Amino acid sequence: MPIQTEPDGVKYQVSRVQKALLIAGLGLVAISAVRVITGETVLTSSGTARAMLTLALPIAMCALGGLVAERAGVINIGLEGMMILGTWGAGFGGWQYGPWGALLGALIGGALGGLLHALATVTFGVDHIVSGVAINLVAAGLVRFLSEAVYADSTEGGGPTMSPPLGSVDTFNIPILSSGPNLLRRLEDTDLPVLSDLGGILHGLTSGLTVFTLIIVAMIPLAWFVLWRTAFGLRLRSAGESPVAAESLGVNVYKMKYLAVTASGALAGLGGFMLVMFEQSYREGQTGGRGYIGLAAMIFGNWRPGGLLAGSGLFGYADAVRLRASTSAAVLALLLLVGLILAAVGVWDLYRRRYVLSAVLLVLAGATILAWGTLDALPREVTTMTPYLVTLAVLATATQRLRPPAADGMRYRRGEEH
CATH class of the missing domain: 1.10.3470.10 (ABC transporter involved in vitamin B12 uptake, BtuC)
Structure with a gap:
């Protein structure tokens, strides 16, 4: 876990849960911003x-x-x-x-x-x-x-x-949250940035189960x-x-x-x-x-x-x-979201002095945002491939220290030394 230092010099650890909540919160803000900019309510x-x-x-x-x-x-x-x-x-x-x-x-x-x-x-x-x-x-x-x-x-x-x-x-809905008072639906209908997006996402995850x-x-x-x-x-x-x-x-x-x-x-x-x-x-x-x-x-x-x-x-x-999505406009909005993610990761890598990787990511981010701003529609073949392309783009740029199990894939025989 990464160790942070407070101004008084006291060190503290950021847990995986805290890191996950921070990333989820930033992701929600990014999706909400793209929804507001593009007007594509289907995003959330x-x-x-x-x-x-x-x-x-x-x-x-x-x-x-x-x-x-x-x-x-x-x-x-x-x-x-x-x-x-x-x-x-x-x-x-x-x-x-x-x-x-x-x-x-x-x-x-x-x-x-x-x-x-x-x-x-x-x-x-x-x-x-x-x-x-x-x-x-x-x-x-x-x-x-x-x-x-x-x-x-x-x-x-x-x-x-x-x-x-x-x-x-x-199927069924979660009581109070998505049925009866249906609080999450009401929150979704407010059309407030971030809050209505959060309500829409949570309403979808707690209904039709x-x-x-x-x-x-x-x-x-x-x-x-x-x-x-x-x-x-x-x-x-x-x-x-x-x-x-x-x-x-x-x-x-x-x-x-x-x-x-x-x-x-x-x-x-x-x-x-x-x-x-x-x-x-x-x-x-x-x-x-x-x-x-x-x-x-x-x-x-x-x-x-x-x-x-x-x-x-x-x-x-x-x-x-x-x-x-009823048109390819929502898929184009995904390009903007991917561009923002690439830009954020690129800036982070720049802060960590990974200059080459940062430059590549920032160039890709710029190209993706430019494509969103200049294209009016996408061919059907490209739209079909979008989930795979978005997933590849984000997964490929998720710089982290991977650690598979030490003996993963090794042939094992009882009594043998490895």
Whole structure:
């Protein structure tokens, strides 16, 4: 944690929570300023925030799955394939047994993919990258085979690339805040800078919820508690930091790795479950590369739950703005927001005497703001790519000291010295 010095010379530490709150506050001010300048209310509307939550959670679950596996020392490039297996399991389970059957099917499908990855990497010592890529390829072919075998002859609307429709799930709003007095909605309608934006975002995050949304959101603090506040989490993380030392202290490293990678697949399957419930059916190609984005969000988050949540939310927000915008003007407003972020990071790097990086970021910021000021519209192809471009721009400029687990990706054999 960075150490600051007060005028009297007394040193104090800035906690991660304080730093996160400061960044969130500055981000809210930046978004509010862009909303006021451009007049694009979609940037902070409750509908956009609600869509952001829906779009970000599948990525966050994949990122969390990658975190659990890599904290135990196993690189999981196969998150995309495990998510694909989860979507098919959710489609089949939901078709047969309803929403809770879909949840169970997604967990089983993803966990089986994780178990296969653990078998290859932990037991047989296959290179982690090779195993993950193989799982991605096998999963895509396997679900097509299963769909043709199970759904093709269905009389309920399924086919070789999709399951029969599953039906919708009941939603609810948080009392007082988003129903009844609906305080957040009233705050959103005030149109005051920052305050109305805060009300719109919080209203979107507390309305239109399902019980499954709450369960999946709870996975993130639960994973943090298990990994950093329990003896089991300590043993699991020791397997990814120094498996030989962990073995000498009586930790069953093989068991920890198997449990972590299987749980990793189950979490990726949960992400697939969210996609299926959102579209109310399984569809081939539904994941759209979100497993890879989740992997990037995990690295951006420095292998920590809070950081990966921020990375996932970034992509979800950009995608939500794109989907909710009636014209490309709102997408152009995102360019202004990205330009402000790049400029802020560039000034910070200049303060830290990183002159070359600062110059690059300030030039990019200027080009982005100039593009916003001169362009009237964007081609449809560019608009579709906007969430990916925005995410890449911010993630690439998030200068931080990344520290993966020390033994991440290393082949482990009991009794060997590393």
